[in-house]
Amino acid sequence: MCRWAAVRSCLGDRAGATRLNSRRVEHILRSRVVNAKPRGRQFFQNPGPTNIPDRILRAMDRATLDFLSDEFMAIHRFCHAGVKRVLKTQQHLFMYASSGHGAWEASLVNLFQPGDTVLMLESGYFSESWEQMATNLGLKIERIAADWRMGVRVADVARRLEADKTHQIKAVLTVHNETATGLATPIAEIRRAIDGTKHPALLLVDTISSLGCYDFKMDAWGVDVCVGGSQKGLMLPTGMSFTGVSEKAFTLSKKPGLPRHYWNWEMMTRREPQSFVGTTPVHLFFALEESIKLIEEEGLDAIFARHRRLADATRAAVLHWGGASMGGASCTTKGVTGKVGTLELFCADPSRLSDSVTAVIVPDGHDANAMRTVALNRYNLSLGGGLGPLMGRVFRIGHMGDLNEPMLLGSLATVELAFKTSNIPYREGGVDAAIKSLAA
Known part of the structure; x- marks a missing residue:
């Protein structure tokens, strides 16, 4: 179709189109070019979900398996151990079919009772979202306020914990990498601040947009719970999340607290390997298996x-x-x-x-x-x-x-x-x- 015919077709008026002045016609033609759907592969630079490697896409392109079969359980165990290696932990790992928000909720409902006080370190949009979730679940929130462009001062955390002589604060919650602001929180320094005051508070860390992107040492840094997700550094589709849990936190989770079922760590730990409540997302495990292989090939x-x-x-x-x-x-x-x-x-x-x-x-x-x-x-x-x-x-x-x-x-x-x-x-x-x- 010639470009003039294209214009006439676009306008739906063959006779009228021929009477348009040339400037108007050229404007229409340019608009059609500008508004055309761009060709080629999209450059996807969102901060999550991220690009999925071809190898991971191909790993999911297969028939499903019985999630209780020996073949699948071997994949499940490999993935479970692989995620723990990325977290650098020898402790507990619980995985969920959910986004990272589900793992946030799991960390809260397993550890706290209604009315418990937690200390939230402000970093941006996602620290506020986690705080809102904790509030909705009946927890009391204290916030260490911070300029979103600078992050929380570690000295302010130490000062607040030092003042908590009766240990009303049950945990410190922080986001390792605030996806909304491009700001990182120094987790090892936060742990030293807690230890320096001899405060028994747990340390809960959101690693959703840092894990697999820069170093995270769950055990060495004394992190009690870390929250992770599939769709960022692990290079998977959205839909899988997990919590790494210290022995201290797991022991505390056995006490009566907030209602829980799907997120129940004690129920999950009765299964091997600390398995899902409900059906396992089989194809996400196919993807995770390939992701771990890619990670370990590169190092x-x-x-x-x-x-x-x-x-x-x-x-x-x-x-x-x-x-x-x-x-x-x-x-x-x-x-x-x-x-x-x-x-x-x-x-x-x-x-x-x-x-x-x-x-x-x-x-x-x-x-x-x-x-x-x-x-x-x-x-x-x-x-x-x-x-x-x-x-x-x-x-x-x-x-x-x-x-x-x-x-x-x-x-x-x-x-x-x-x-x-x-x-x-x-x-x-x-x-x-x-x-x-x-x-x-």
């Missing part, structure tokens, strides 16, 4: 180094985009403080930058979601958006899981293209800055 240390390398390159690009020459007066919008006319990293503490996701503040007066829409609809690049009060002010670049240098550089180049198309001010050359970082 955890190499995986962590790769994530740091790609994260550093991403940050180099962002810092260049918002170069000093674009600096300006300070502004605050929706609780987000930044500089007028400047793209900048949301996390303002260099020691707490995430190795799995980078959150970027767009200049005041610009809409991050509009830029993301352009990136997706025109250029087939999927980016994460801001959550809660950060919606429209922040976009997020995921750099976790199955990712390498060409994938990252292509994504960063397309972000620049989306900036230009969206008229977001930036300094050109961010991709070159990322290349220099990777080549260093």
